[in-house]
Amino acid sequence: MKSRGWFRHSVLALGLAFLYLPIVSMIVFSFNNSRLVTVWDAANSPTLKWYRLLLTNEQILGAAWMSIKIAAMTATGAVILGTLAGLALVRFGAFRGRAFLSGMTTAPLVMPEVITGLSLLLLFVALEQLTGWPQGRGMLTITIAHVTFAMAYVTVVVQSRLTGFDESLEEAALDLGARPAKVFLRITLPLILPAIVSGWLLAFTLSWDDVVISQFVAGPGSSTLPMVVFSKVRLGVSPDINALATIMVVIVATGVLLSTWWMRRQERRRAREVQMARRDDQ
């Protein structure tokens, strides 16, 4: 066993290097003075000029703000719908149409984005023809589209949390006189909250990141940040995008590191308390 360990460990190291090489290179070149993204201008670097350029770019800032709004609405909508779907799938046993619901919640996980985008656009066009709603396309249609594919991810997260959860907790609450709605609010919801929070963040990220579906269902004047970035990088490399990437990496990394640190601290404290409590029986 030991002798074979080197293989998987070197592949792991290689794989991690592969994952981080592009990110590191973007961060490094975001401080490069040269317009040629890949040639390091040692004389004038590091410089913050791309950051300055980026933060004065009205188009990018506007698109970023739009993306944040859409992502926040998407995440909230997806969490509500995904939690309800997860509850229905895990807690309601076999009901008619369960297989269909479960199919509709897992298919978007793998559905190619072009298909989802096209089908939703055609729906919006047909709906507008029939009912006059939604009027044109823009933030609303993008949000609806994003909610539809992001809720699938939330459903999976909530579903797996619910399945690993002692159902007798809910029964105990019923037994103590709480009605089903109350049981959900006081017991189920607080206990699946971690899953709901990570589902929210996941949905936010998915929406924040999406370019293909947005391109289909966006209207004139409703360009999200990824759409702006995509049209920019299609024309060639531009160094201010490196700066944008760096800012995003820093924000995400800080968030992830902080939450990991906090969770580990909680876990350690909990383990200590559990161990101490065990002694009380002796």
Added chain:
Amino acid sequence: MADKPPESTSQRAIEPGREYVRIENVSKRFGDFVAVDNVSLTILKGEIFCLLGGSGCGKTTLLRMLAGFETPTSGRIYIDGQDMSDTPPYARPVNMMFQSYALFPHMTVAKNVAFGLEQERLSRPEIERRVTEMLEIVRLGELAQRKPHQLSGGQRQRVALARALVKRPKLLLLDEPLGALDKKLREHTQFELINLQERLGVTFIVVTHDQEEAMTLASRIGVMDRGEIVQVGTPTDIYEYPTSKFVADFIGSVNMFEGQLVEDEPDHVRIRCPELANTVYVDHGISSAPGATVWVAIRPEKIELSRQRPPATENVQQGVVKEIAYMGDLSVYLVKLDNDRIVRVTLPNVERHADDRISWDETVWLSWHPTSPVVLAQ
């Protein structure tokens, strides 16, 4: 089948309570599987009733129907005279202590105990008063602000009990209440549970697979097998006067011999068992036709071992000691008869050190009192 003696003396006195729970022809099917099969049962006010059975015998399903988590497929359940079959769990005057305790992990001990009272919309001071009082009763006053993961197994068990009892239910359902505790703690907790029950006058229905637990806790036991109640009675009844081979075998250990009834008088019977050299004499009559096939069940502790042949011509049997297992408080002897049949005998280790104990490969005589065998027809 065996006639009962007029009174069992070893048992705690049962108040002649009135009927409190009535289960009428209740069945529960899950698809093709019959979990509970036409059970009828009456439980008296203020008693501790144990449902005892192996896993999958339907005892937990029956308990869950009493709590309202399952609806009977057919039959009715009455609690305190009211039909509860269609009442949801949150509207029943019944509380349950779960096997896993089901303590809410995100609430403190005090919050857990207060939860049920909050649902009754009592005033804050009233809730606080009752929670404090209840926590005092289960000796958890100082731990009120702890979370469940900061408690030991025994403390969790007491929180679960307090949470169920604080609502002052008339009926408490306990699902394997001691199952998660280790052996030492279990014995201590058993007696605490009985004390508490007597003090508060609550009716307990306990589900357990552990016969020792059932024996110590229960005023009456209902033995379940494959969805049916096979016998109901006091622990002594169940142990000393089982009515079926299943119960005799399930509770404790027993030596069972098949035989023919050769004599059936009002005051005694004689049974010839092919596996035994002499007839079995039992000092009470049974109502069965001579020649019928019956089973004789004799508990291992009711058999005596001696090197000399006892004077009697009946209820004696010769054999060779094949195995001795020293268990501390008692020793188990496995005695082999001529026909290779093994008989189990237990003897208490009264003396600390005895040189003349019967040992391996000795030829011995087994004998028993005419009151000891139980005669079973099924």
Added chain:
Amino acid sequence: MPGQLTPGRLGPLLSLLYRYGPPRWSHYVKTHWSGQRLVMAIPYLWLLLFFAVPFLIVLKISFSEVRLAMPPYAPLWQWAEEAHRLVVSFNFSNYLFLLTDALYVSTFLYSVKVAAIATLFCLLLGYPMAYAIARATPTLRNLYLMLIILPFWTSFLLRVYAWVGLLKADGVINNLLMGTGLLDAPLTLLYTDFAVYIGIVYSYLPFMILPLYANLEKHDPQLLEAAADLGAHPLTSFLRITWPLSRPGVIAGSLLVFIPAVGEFVIPSLLGRSDQLMIGRVLSDEFFANRDWPVASAVAIAMLLLLLVPIVLFQRFQSREIGGRQ
């Protein structure tokens, strides 16, 4: 009014419903009815409207004829006023076009090939990584998992774009290789199949590793000890024990990579060849550049049919995975 349903008239109707309704109807209504129905109905209706119905519309439009109008397709059915009948004009020409046009056939084949090869690379890289993580100490395991997931939280688009800078003729990799004297002339890396493989493997690697890890982590290490004890060489143990047990993880991971990769749009647009497009790009071009909605819809339906088997496989797996834990 005589014909109207008043609450009084509803009574007998309700009691009929009650009598012939499901058994224990009253209990059901009292305890579960309102809330449970609502909880189920909301996501159900949403998905029905925004996921299922759109596919029917795509299907319908794929049988229409293109025309110069808004929307740019002819209606499938029309009420012919003078003839008093419904005129339904099913039009298979879009599909016929897909099947006979060499461009579409080769695009489909090319997309499947690229996705399959990229999935294989993903598996070859991801399996040992997942295995190493599953066998690491708990502290390291969490660190590794965090490192695998972290890039996923940052923009996918930007990370794909980063490869442009790395793979360009005057990009980081070529500069590095030429700087060390290994190469005299730059390699053509960008706008090749190779670049697309890199992009897909890079973007989808976490989707391969996570299900594999979830599977491998559950394996009892004593199984391998038992195999070794029975005289199996580590390689034999791997082939006879670990690999067969990890097959569900391999299948899930591969489907999670393969299915979206077939329809991938961003990666081939930024890194891929311009002389050979992938199917996602063709669909988008038909729709936006040619404004041929019926053909774009037919492409989508064809893609769905192609992916139907893998998608159903994936759903089977997913429900078993979640059901198995229940």
